[in-house]
Amino acid sequence: MPDDADTDGIVSRDDIIKLAPFFDASENALNPLSREAKEAKSEFENLVTELFQKVRGDSRYTSVAYSYFRGKIRLLCRQYLRKN
Amino acid sequence: MFLRIHFGQIGPMFQPSHFMSSCLDQIVETNEAQVEALRRHAATHPDTTQETACMAFRRQVSLVEGAITNSFALVTSIAKKTDDLAEIAKMWQAMSRACEHAINLVSELKDSYPFCGTRELYNLLLDYKIACDERYHGVSDEILCQTMPTPTGLFPEMT
Secondary structure, rough: OOOOOEOOOOOOHHHHHHHHHHHHHHHHOOOOOOOOHHHHHHHHHHHHHHHHHHHHOOOHHOOOOOHHHHHHHHHHHHHHEEEE | HHHHHHHHHHOOOOHHHHHHHHHHHHHHHHHHHHHEEEHHHHOOOOOOOOOHHHHHHHHHHHHHHHHHHHHHHHHHHHOOOOOHHHHHHHHHHHHHHHHHHHHHHHHHHHHHHHHOOOHHHHHHHHHHHHHHHHHHHHHHHHHHHHOOOOOOOOOOOOO
């Protein structure tokens, strides 16, 4: 097992790896009105919404607010991008 | 250009918040100077039905557009190199205020100078302000998350 192996939750490390490039292309777009930035933003938001629906289907997490969930995903993407 | 050269030299680990605050001050100052120049232009070119007046006015409109779009790109580059989320939030708040300052003036001018690019500039400024606010709110959510306990088993532990 590699040193940086991570413990997955309902949201997996692979989910973050998939989301991170969209977060990067949206959040760090020099031109926020470019097609690329808009598409990346849309992809990121859609994927986060999909994941949130999966989470809300689990009775342990019904009280998790979307703003918290999205904020945490952003933090994890930011953390991943710094290291990679 | 000055800032680009410096960021190229200092690399991603450079984190002096006083330097960034100084950059932000410069950005806001430059934007305000361009917006004020547009206001002066409007006062000295009251009749934009004349082609030469409209051309001069349009050039100043382009300068305001350039100031805002370049500042946005610069703030993005600085924010990307910044670890402190509170600093990033401050940058987007300042950039949003700069857009708002320009919007307030251009909203007055877009009807009196409709054929000199003011309407297009107004729409662009609104879009950029929305983008600044979205980035500010996104970072603010991240800051809030850091103060709350993480539910067990929900997120991966990315060490």
